[in-house]
Amino acid sequence: MGSGDVSSYADAEATKLRAALTHADLAEAVASYRTAWAALIESTDLLDALEAVGRIVLASETLEAAAKHAEATARAALAQAMAETGCPAVELPHHVIHLGARREAVEIDDPTKIPPHLMRQPEPAPDRTAIGKLLRAGAAVPGARLIGNREPICIFKAKGVD
Numbered sequence: 320m321g322s323g324d325v326s327s328y329a330d331a332e333a334t335k336l337r338a339a340l341t342h343a344d345l346a347e348a349v350a351s352y353r354t355a356w357a358a359l360i361e362s363t364d365l366l367d368a369l370e371a372v373g374r375i376v377l378a379s380e381t382l383e384a385a386a387k388h389a390e391a392t393a394r395a396a397l398a399q400a401m402a403e404t405g406c407p408a409v410e411l412p413h414h415v416i417h418l419g420a421r422r423e424a425v426e427i428d429d430p431t432k433i434p435p436h437l438m439r440q441p442e443p444a445p446d447r448t449a450i451g452k453l454l455r456a457g458a459a460v461p462g463a464r465l466i467g468n469r470e471p472i473c474i475f476k477a478k479g480v481d
Contacts, residue, residue: 332400339396340389348385352378377475 355378359371401409401418409416427433445463454465 329404332404336396336400340393345382345385345389348378348382352382354378373473373475376473 352375355371355374358374359368362368362371397409397416398418400406401416407417450460450463451465453460454463
């Protein structure tokens with residue numbers, strides 16, 4: 320491969336990486352988050368401020384989901400590009416990125432054929448729902464008690480959804 324071929328190949332790989340990482344949903348989520356913060360900064364009364372903070376919470380949830388998707392896509396694209404180009408490592412100021420391989424996974428075709436000594440038994444655990452019902456009804460349950468948690472929480476519910 321001549322130097323022009325290598326350069327063309329590198330440009331093509333860089334273009335593939337950019338294409339894989341173009342996330343309209345992430346850009347929209349960032350814009351929505353910024354808009355919500357701007358609304359809070361510009362709010363002139365308590366109701367405006369409360370509505371803006373509500374929009375910040377919702378925008379943050381959307382941004383988190385979009386960022387997780389972008390991270391997964393970026394990791395996959397980076398691994399593919401490194402594997403295809405034979406790149407042994409990428410050095411960043413505080414990290415070194417290199418390729419690895421996942422361990423083989425165990426697939427269970429028929430759980431009924433697994434010998435009993437290879438089956439896990441769940442650890443017994445208190446049924447908090449049943450215990451809570453009894454305690455709220457006034458019954459005594461040895462080893463359990465209700466604790467007061469009066470810290471307010473916000474519950475977001477889409478309009479028109481029960």
